[in-house]
Amino acid sequence: MHDIPLPTPQRPEILAPAGDTPSFLAGLAAGADAIYLGLKHFSARMQAENFSLAELSRLTDLAHSEQARVYVAMNTLVKPGEPAAAYRLVHRLARQVKPDGLIVQDLAFVDIARQAGFEGGIFLSTLGNLTSPQSLRTAKALGASRVILPRELSIDEIRLMGEACPDGLDLECFIHGALCYCVSGRCYWSSYMGGKSGLRGRCVQPCRRVYRQGGGAAAALLRQAEQQNAREEVRHKGRQLRELQPQGREGRDQRRSPGKGREGRFFSCLDLSLDVLAKTLLNIPHLVSWKIEGRKKGPHYVYHVVTAYRMLRDNPGDAQVRKDAEEILELALGRPGTRARFLPQKDNTIPTSPSGMTSSGLLAGKIRIEQDGRVTLKPHFELLPQDYLRVGVEDERWHATLPVTRRIPKAGTLLLRLPRHKTPKAGTPVFLIDRREPELMALLREWQSRLAALPVRESRAVEKAPVFPPAVKPSPRPxxxxxxxxxxxxxxxxxxxxxxxxxxxxxxxxxxxxxxxxxxxxxxxxxxxxxxxxxxxxxxxxxxxxxxxxxxxxxxxxxxxxxxxxxxxxxxxxxxxxxxxxxxxxxxxxxxxxxxxxxxxxxxxxxxxxxxxxxxxxxxxxxxxxxPVGISRFGLLGVKPNEPFLSPKGEAFWARNYGGNIWIYPGWxxxxxxxxxxxxxxxxxxxxxxEEHVPQGLLEARRPGLFNWEGALL
Incomplete structure (x- = not known):
């Protein structure tokens, strides 16, 4: 589509994420070969800032001037009333922005892109669940030009997919960034609990929460309710937990023995980080793209991770470069890293750390509560103006993010101004999640000046209407x-x-x-x-x-x-x-x-x-x-299968192994x-x-199983 060298298995592109303009510019500044991003609609990262067509047209022109490609993620589930709107958006995108590829999961976009005259590549998202060799041949027959592989594959499986890939189809794989516990496109956990679907870009990450299993879970939840003086909640939780506990003597012993219970972030994954192992992906047939996850990350993360993997790709045999790249990745402020299942001899690795901190960012210190009630932090390292901090983790009531407004020396005192209802307890960890170093900010200002000099291509209304097939009369089936x-x-x-x-x-x-x-x-x-x-x-x-x-x-x-x-x-x-x-x-x-x-x-x-x-x-x-609320290949660490476990709100779930995968079910x-x-x-x-064989001792919770019937799929 553009006079830009195409990636090859010998020199795969470094594909950078961008959730906003500074991150986009950081990717270009670091030497990314391609950048992927989302629009304000139909993006599977709706929590990211995302882009309008007007600003994206300038950004795409800037990228093309640097011989870099731009891919637009329209990788959400399309609801019944949305195909016409999706068509109009793709039509405008094709005429106004001219990106190099569309990333899609919904089959609707295969037809919509054709009708809208989009000339770039059609990339099938990892949410589309193309996980075996035959899926690649079917994708090629449908007109796809690239398939994004699942993050659960080993290097041997990636090589097998590459060898089975038909000519004319490319492959892309993740090399760095956040991992989901459940297989992409096979997670309904967030949606089942309240309409915020990962397939619609709205996931609230229930997998990141603390869960409890065993006798201690019931007692802990009841104590929590009592401490909040919520008498009705106590009665409700008591009824609910009595329903969920095993009956007879064993159940009574569990309720009296809180020490026998287990709790932890059993499903909260570490970050994928292949770092020096990425070189094993070189020369795999059809694998032309190394993808970095992180459209909700800032420019600091994008710049450092892109820089490190570009070094690793271009100098695979240089030991000093490998060491330097690893040090740069340490500065990226992600979660602790894991290889997941990438190494076949360690294919039973479970990339979770139930008892550890799986929040992103670098630990900056822990909360201190002064005698006068002030909330302070004495950081382990210097804090700079415009640094961004996270207090606690997402499922804690005091969780908050806030900027640093002035320089704080190592072991100096930073006063944290938080709402009274978000006052954390002493010892709560504080993480540095984004850093705006003066050197990086100066570099981004230069790129911003280049961007500002480019014209914006205005959009025009779409007059042509899409053609969709007529409905059929339903035929009865058993x-x-x-x-x-x-x-x-x-x-x-x-x-x-x-x-x-x-x-x-x-x-x-x-x-x-x-x-x-x-x-x-x-x-x-x-x-x-x-x-x-x-x-x-x-x-x-x-x-x-x-x-x-x-x-x-x-x-x-x-x-x-x-x-x-x-x-x-x-x-x-x-x-x-x-x-x-x-x-x-x-x-x-x-x-x-x-x-x-x-x-x-x-x-x-x-x-x-x-x-x-x-x-x-x-x-x-x-x-x-x-x-099932989710299906995973990563196994269980800390949770026993076929036994109920409880969320922080007392909701029951259970897990079962089917064919090497873990299926997670709600208790109702x-x-x-x-x-x-x-x-x-x-x-x-x-x-x-x-139908399922319900675990012994699990009585279904008395709550409606309506999924999103009475709500909305946001």
């Missing part, structure tokens, strides 16, 4: 009861035929050939590289034995089926983990060969009722059962049974219930 165990065959419930659904696994696939055709086979929500071939063989065997109904829980799973059984010979349904929520995405699924689709479980009542009137495919939904099921008639009237023609 309901499905999806079970983790072996099938019972067809059933009748309330006069309506039901079919048994099974998660496809080595155990469930080994059943009688007379039963296989009567099952709805649900493919896993995540398929890792080494699992793909065995899964393909199981699918082929089931098809030979007459199985025809399959639910694919990623669009890319469609091409795992035998070529001679495509089309009408198979009944392929897009599953709920495909995260489908709009008519444009459904049209892409229809063109791929899907016969029907389950919609995303995250939608609100208004969105649910609107979608069937727009859909080109028959629609179903998961109406009841245990929907999804239940939209009372809304069934309304949903049928709106046009839904089939429903599913997900």
């Amino acid at each position: 309901d499905t009861v999806v079970r983790p165990g072996l099938p019972q065959g067809r059933e009748t419930r309330g006069g309506r035929q039901q079919i048994t659904g099974l998660w496809l696994s080595p155990r469930t696939a080994d059943i009688s050939r007379t039963v296989a055709p009567r099952i709805s086979w649900w493919l896993p929500p995540v398929i890792w590289p080494e699992e793909e071939e065995a899964l393909r063989r199981r699918i082929e065997r089931l098809c030979r034995e007459g199985a025809r109904h399959f639910v694919c829980n990623a669009p890319w799973q469609k091409d795992l089926f035998p070529a001679d059984l495509k089309g009408d010979a198979l009944d392929l349904v897009a599953g709920p983990f495909c995260n489908i929520a709009n008519a444009a995405a459904l049209a892409v699924l229809r063109d791929m060969g899907f016969a029907a689709a389950y919609v995303s479980p995250e939608l609100s009542r208004e969105d649910y009722l609107a979608l069937p009137k727009q859909s080109p495919l028959p629609l179903g939904m998961v109406i009841a059962g245990f929907w 099921p999804l239940d939209l049974g009372e809304q069934r008639q309304e949903l049928q009237a709106a046009g839904y023609s089939f429903f599913a219930r997900l």
Whole structure:
């Protein structure tokens, strides 16, 4: 699109994050080859400042003058009423800004970008969950030009993906920055707890909180409520915890023995940092981009991390450069680092530190409460004007961020002016999370002057309207009861035929050939590289034995089926983990060969009722059962599976291992049974219930399982 050298596996680009203009300029100043960022809408980092089209047009011109590329992240779930707005935004982006690539997770953008005349690359986000070799071939057939790999892969798996990648498709992988405990695109934790979805860029990071498991959890929560003099809360929590505790003598012993409990930030990950190991990524086929996470970080972080990885890429055999780069990364103010699963011989590494501090930033000191009540800090190092500090961590009531207004020498006294309701306790840690060194600020002012000299390209109204397919009349299908165990065959419930659904696994696939055709086979929500071939063989065997109904829980799973059984010979349904929520995405699924689709479980009542009137495919939904709040490959550290654990608010959860992945469930099921008639009237023609073997001792919490039905998906 522009006369800019393209990256290669021999010289992959250093891809820098930018959440605001100073961070964008810091990336250019440090020598980034490309910068990715979000707009005010349709970005999976909505908490970042993000950019308007007018300012982005100048920034893109500046980047192109430096032979650097610009990629715009439009990687959110698109709701039923949003495809037309997304089209107008992409159309204006293509004409006014001319970025080099779009980063997308929703299939809607594949069609929307084409219609809007976007000429840059289409990059499928890690939120799209392309985790195995076949997904790359399917992505290429859809017209994608790049796939962003998941952060859970080892170097061997990344190499396998590179070797399987078709010509004409590039790969991008993360080398540094924050890790999520759950697999990207397979986390509903924040949304399930209140409508703030990671798929919409609104995650409130429930994984970063302190959780409790064991006898001490109940006693601690009750003591906390009593200390707050909340009598009604005490009674409520007491009832709730009695429901959640194991019954009989064992349960009584746990409530009396708080010392036996465990608590910690069990799911709060350290930061990924490949540093000197990044050189092992050189020369992997099709891997052309090293990505740095951090669109909510400041220019200090961007400048230092980009500088360090550019040094490591350009001087892979220089020991002194490696040492210097590691020292620069120490200055970047991130969390403590981890290799995660990158090294295959250490593939059981769990990148969490339940008892440690997993907040980002450099520990500057701890809070002191003076005799006169003042809150002070004696820093371990010099603080500079415009430094930014974090008091405590996000889930503490006194958590706050504030700037430093004057120089404070090492061991000097900084007075912290905080609201009375946010007064921290003595010993609370304070972190330096951003630093504006005079040298960096002077450098950024030079770049800002260059930016200011460039003209702004004005936007024009979009007159052309997008074309979306007409809706279809819903066709009835049997309901499905999806079970983790072996099938019972067809059933009748309330006069309506039901079919048994099974998660496809080595155990469930080994059943009688007379039963296989009567099952709805649900493919896993995540398929890792080494699992793909065995899964393909199981699918082929089931098809030979007459199985025809399959639910694919990623669009890319469609091409795992035998070529001679495509089309009408198979009944392929897009599953709920495909995260489908709009008519444009459904049209892409229809063109791929899907016969029907389950919609995303995250939608609100208004969105649910609107979608069937727009859909080109028959629609179903998961109406009841245990929907997981997240799926992880990182394992458990400090939490026992199949036992309840509690959030700071007393909400119960439990974890279970399925096929090497950890599935985390809430202590209460999804239940939209009372809304069934309304949903049928709106046009839904089939429903599913997900059954699970509930852990012994867990009584479901008495709270509604409506997900976002009565709220909103922000």
